[in-house]
Structures are given as structure tokens and as C-alpha cells.
Amino acid sequence: MGKWVFDGVEYATRNEMCKARRDRYVELIAGGMNYTQAARAVGVSKRTGKVWRNGRTRAGRRALPSVVIRYAPVMDESKTISPRFLSLTDRIGIADWVRLGWSIRGIARRLGRSASTISREITRNTNPDTGWYEPYRAHRLSRKRLARPKRAKVIVDHSLFVYIREGLGRHWSPEQIARRLRFDFPDNGDMHVCTETIYQAIYVQAKGELKKDVAKALRSGRTKRRSHAKGSERVSRFREPMVMISERPAEAEDRAVPGHWEGDLIMGANNRSAIGTLVERSTRFLILLHLPDGHDAEHVQRAIIDRMGELPAVLRRSLTWDQGSELALHKRISTSLDMDVFFCDPHSPWQRGTNENTNGLLRQYFPKGIDLGGYSRAYLDMIAAKMNNRPRKTLDARSPIEVMLDLIEAA
Structure with missing residues (x-):
């Protein structure tokens, strides 16, 4: 009889038990549960869960391969979403009022939203096959867009990556690159990114030899983000606030x-x-x-x-x-x-x-x-x-x- 137990099942070796625990963690993530909940459910820390997801090397030089996680198309409905997003009830109301012939501004006033929010919602989520705004379909698409993690746009689009890299090679700033992208590709939204997206791509990818290249390309010479907090706005180093x-x-x-x-x-x-x-x-x-x-x-x-x-x-x-x-x-x-x-x-x-x-x-x-x-x-x-x-x-x-x-x- 095995001595290693997980989820009511005994295993002959610790490795078998750990593998079962890891597999269960993957299943919970794939089912829409967030990282913290999944780690708690299988009895491991958030850090261990991160190691399983990313394949990091832990203490003792033991390399762990990353797990393959297929995210559910619809996120767990129990997850709290910020009230700044439209809810399913809001979308049902929009569908009803559109069919009744209400104006965009009338719907916006009813929901307490801006007219641009309602216009953008209807434009993005109208079913092209039927020509109707379908609330349940719209809500499902919205929840799918919120799914994380997502690959950065700069990494997914190779042509965009190459353009940014060439711009840095000319010693253009990220802001200049972002503006030039809109100038060169006015009708191609896939080539439009904001300045912050470029900065994040630079700082995240700046490792090894690439770090030296980035340091040469940026005027500041930095490969890490500098805090914008003022010196007078000190953050307490302790959990309990300090009295100065x-x-x-x-x-x-x-x-x-x-x-x-x-x-x-x-x-x-x-x-x-x-x-x-x-x-x-x-x-x-x-x-x-x-x-x-x-x-x-x-x-x-x-x-x-x-x-x-x-x-x-x-x-x-x-x-x-x-x-x-x-x-x-x-x-x-x-x-x-x-x-x-x-x-x-x-x-x-x-x-x-x-x-x-x-x-x-x-x-x-x-x-x-x-x-x-x-x-x-x-x-x-x-x-x-x-x-x-x-x-x-x-x-x-x-x-x-x-x-x-x-x-x-x-x-």
C-alpha cells in the first residue's frame, strides 16, 4: 500500500503523487479557475503553481518543464468583473432597446454610460451572419477577450516586431515609433500600438545580449523601468505604516x-x-x-x-x-x-x-x-x-x- 496520498488516492511514490497533483492543477486552470484558487485546491503555494506554468528552474537546479494549459473560451462566471465593464444584464437591455428602435444616446442615458461605449459595443459584437446584436453571444465574446494570459501583440505580429526593432536601431524613441506606425499604416489596426506597449516589450525582452542592444538603442541607456514616484512620496517598507x-x-x-x-x-x-x-x-x-x-x-x-x-x-x-x-x-x-x-x-x-x-x-x-x-x-x-x-x-x-x-x- 502506498504512503503518498492526494485527493483520497494513495500512490506508491512521491513522484506519482506530485504528478497527479500537477495534473489536477492543470485541469482546474483549464476549467476557468484562477491561479490562486487552483493552487489552494491542490494544496500548493502560488509560487509552486507559477513554476508549474512557466517551467522555471527551482532551488537545487531542478528544471521543470512548463505545463500545457488550454484556457476555456468562457471564464468562470463566479470571477468578479469590474463594474466598468458591461454586464450580461446590460447587454440584454441593449438588445431589447435596439430592437425597439431606441437611439444610441437614449440607451446610453438609460445605462448611465457614454454613447461611445454603447456604439462600440454594438459595432464589435453584432453577429455578421444575422446582422443582429445578440446579448449572450456578445457577453461570451467579451469574457473570452478578458482571458489571461495573452501573448503580447508585439510578439505575435512579426512584421510589427521587425518595424519596432528597426525604429530602435535608428534611435527613435518608443513614442516616435508609435506615432510613425499610425502614419505609415493608417488603415491597418494590427500595426497600431501605444507607447507603453513598446516600452513593456523592451523591458520584458531585454535579457542577455539583447539587453546590451536595447541599452544602446534607447537614449536613456536603461533596460529597467524607472519609478515615477516622487522622493517625498515614500512607500513604507513595513506592512504596518511608519510614523515619521x-x-x-x-x-x-x-x-x-x-x-x-x-x-x-x-x-x-x-x-x-x-x-x-x-x-x-x-x-x-x-x-x-x-x-x-x-x-x-x-x-x-x-x-x-x-x-x-x-x-x-x-x-x-x-x-x-x-x-x-x-x-x-x-x-x-x-x-x-x-x-x-x-x-x-x-x-x-x-x-x-x-x-x-x-x-x-x-x-x-x-x-x-x-x-x-x-x-x-x-x-x-x-x-x-x-x-x-x-x-x-x-x-x-x-x-x-x-x-x-x-x-x-x-x-
């Missing part, structure tokens, strides 16, 4: 109110180990975070919550960090400690000046290029105590621990 330092309260800036902290990591050899540092802005009080199991987001947020949870709530007002990935779970920190978390601007270490200065002082005990994973929590607490007992000029010769104890007693 510009929104931090003024009381944290002038250090008049205690409880505002700055944090960072000091890294060991080859960035394989780290120690977390937390410095209170007004007292310069230091807490060192023990990270023996790693300095990823999970371990860092847990260490911050454990150590700062020992402090009174009045001394947990805010935490400022750089945009390092180790604070990706900042929402957990904010929720657990009831403390705001702010992020510095990129490449702006001076916005955490107290923490940067403290990290420099700590290199006396933790020189660069050594492994920081071997230090115990007790040793880190001892180093923090030494730092906190140093008299500071900014504190009128008092030490951070003395000022912090006064604040805790007052709290």
Missing part, C-alpha cells in the same frame, strides 16, 4: 520631558550577531538588549517589550528608531507598551544623536569585528551599569542612574 520623526511631539525634541527613547543595534562580525541599545534622551540612561538567538524583527521586538516593560508607564512615552528591518514588528511594541514608535528619515543618523553617541562609547567594550553573540545578559547589564554610573557634563556631573532614580521615585 516629524510627527514626534516637541517635548521629545527639547528633552524637557523624560520617557522618550532612541534605539539601534550595534553589529558584530559579518553582521551575524548584534546587541540592542536603548537610550533615554533626557537622562542618557542606557539599556542593553540581549539577542543571543538572532536580531530579526521577532527577537528584537520581544527583547524591547521585556526590558522596557520593567519601567514605569510614565517613562515609556516614545521610541525612535531608524528604518532597519529589525523593527518591522513595531506595531506590537507600540501596542504592548502603550508607547509611540517613530522612525527617522533615511540616511539621517543625526536624528538619533544621543543613541549614535552612546553606540560610539560602547565600542570601548565591544570593538568592531568581534562576535557579539557570546556575551551573557549579566555581562551586558554590567556594561550598562558602568555607562549609567559615569558622570555626564550634560547632567551637571550627575550620572544617568542618579537622574533616572529620581524620576522613578517621583513617578
Whole structure:
């Protein structure tokens, strides 16, 4: 009896079971199911499904041939279509009103559409054999046109591909090529493409030696698309949106109110180990975070919550960090400690000046290029105590621990 089971059937080997799963995936796609649903149905990830479709080479140098998928002429009716497309109900109405002799503009007003939309719908989908607009046939044709994936027009039409390639060879821009196509072939719609279609064909096909040819042909010399986002419109690198330092309260800036902290990591050899540092802005009080199991987001947020949870709530007002990935779970920190978390601007270490200065002082005990994973929590607490007992000029010769104890007693 086989030990590999899929869909209630046992197979003698894992390869047979995998083949059955892959074949089932192909059947579901051919039946109109989308990629995500099909992958979930056979119990694999979307990435594995993509490998099966495209024949990519996965880890371990194991090449997989692409599957042959024949797409259904009509897409799954359960798939949600954007309301900007005409529905079957709309098309039935159009057919009825056309037979009643309504005008194009009258039908458009009834459906809340533009007259050009209705005119184009009737022109494209009228049955040439009968001369009538048939709603079910029109809807079936429309759904078929939506089927994906489709081969790019530039690739399907060889003459169009050659024209674009020759235009690039003359150092014409994609916009110039698109305009010239309409000038040279005014009555041939198959030779008309927009500028964006040409750019996509260039960037997708620019591989290997062709990448060098494209770089020479385009004036910009780029073979990848450049983002058009403005520098000020930064996209958060974390799933939870970042609150930037510009929104931090003024009381944290002038250090008049205690409880505002700055944090960072000091890294060991080859960035394989780290120690977390937390410095209170007004007292310069230091807490060192023990990270023996790693300095990823999970371990860092847990260490911050454990150590700062020992402090009174009045001394947990805010935490400022750089945009390092180790604070990706900042929402957990904010929720657990009831403390705001702010992020510095990129490449702006001076916005955490107290923490940067403290990290420099700590290199006396933790020189660069050594492994920081071997230090115990007790040793880190001892180093923090030494730092906190140093008299500071900014504190009128008092030490951070003395000022912090006064604040805790007052709290």
C-alpha cells in the first residue's frame, strides 16, 4: 500500500503523487479557475503553481518543464468583473432597446454610460451572419477577450516586431515609433500600438545580449523601468505604516520631558550577531538588549517589550528608531507598551544623536569585528551599569542612574 496520498488516492511514490497533483492543477486552470484558487485546491503555494506554468528552474537546479494549459473560451462566471465593464444584464437591455428602435444616446442615458461605449459595443459584437446584436453571444465574446494570459501583440505580429526593432536601431524613441506606425499604416489596426506597449516589450525582452542592444538603442541607456514616484512620496517598507520623526511631539525634541527613547543595534562580525541599545534622551540612561538567538524583527521586538516593560508607564512615552528591518514588528511594541514608535528619515543618523553617541562609547567594550553573540545578559547589564554610573557634563556631573532614580521615585 502506498504512503503518498492526494485527493483520497494513495500512490506508491512521491513522484506519482506530485504528478497527479500537477495534473489536477492543470485541469482546474483549464476549467476557468484562477491561479490562486487552483493552487489552494491542490494544496500548493502560488509560487509552486507559477513554476508549474512557466517551467522555471527551482532551488537545487531542478528544471521543470512548463505545463500545457488550454484556457476555456468562457471564464468562470463566479470571477468578479469590474463594474466598468458591461454586464450580461446590460447587454440584454441593449438588445431589447435596439430592437425597439431606441437611439444610441437614449440607451446610453438609460445605462448611465457614454454613447461611445454603447456604439462600440454594438459595432464589435453584432453577429455578421444575422446582422443582429445578440446579448449572450456578445457577453461570451467579451469574457473570452478578458482571458489571461495573452501573448503580447508585439510578439505575435512579426512584421510589427521587425518595424519596432528597426525604429530602435535608428534611435527613435518608443513614442516616435508609435506615432510613425499610425502614419505609415493608417488603415491597418494590427500595426497600431501605444507607447507603453513598446516600452513593456523592451523591458520584458531585454535579457542577455539583447539587453546590451536595447541599452544602446534607447537614449536613456536603461533596460529597467524607472519609478515615477516622487522622493517625498515614500512607500513604507513595513506592512504596518511608519510614523515619521516629524510627527514626534516637541517635548521629545527639547528633552524637557523624560520617557522618550532612541534605539539601534550595534553589529558584530559579518553582521551575524548584534546587541540592542536603548537610550533615554533626557537622562542618557542606557539599556542593553540581549539577542543571543538572532536580531530579526521577532527577537528584537520581544527583547524591547521585556526590558522596557520593567519601567514605569510614565517613562515609556516614545521610541525612535531608524528604518532597519529589525523593527518591522513595531506595531506590537507600540501596542504592548502603550508607547509611540517613530522612525527617522533615511540616511539621517543625526536624528538619533544621543543613541549614535552612546553606540560610539560602547565600542570601548565591544570593538568592531568581534562576535557579539557570546556575551551573557549579566555581562551586558554590567556594561550598562558602568555607562549609567559615569558622570555626564550634560547632567551637571550627575550620572544617568542618579537622574533616572529620581524620576522613578517621583513617578
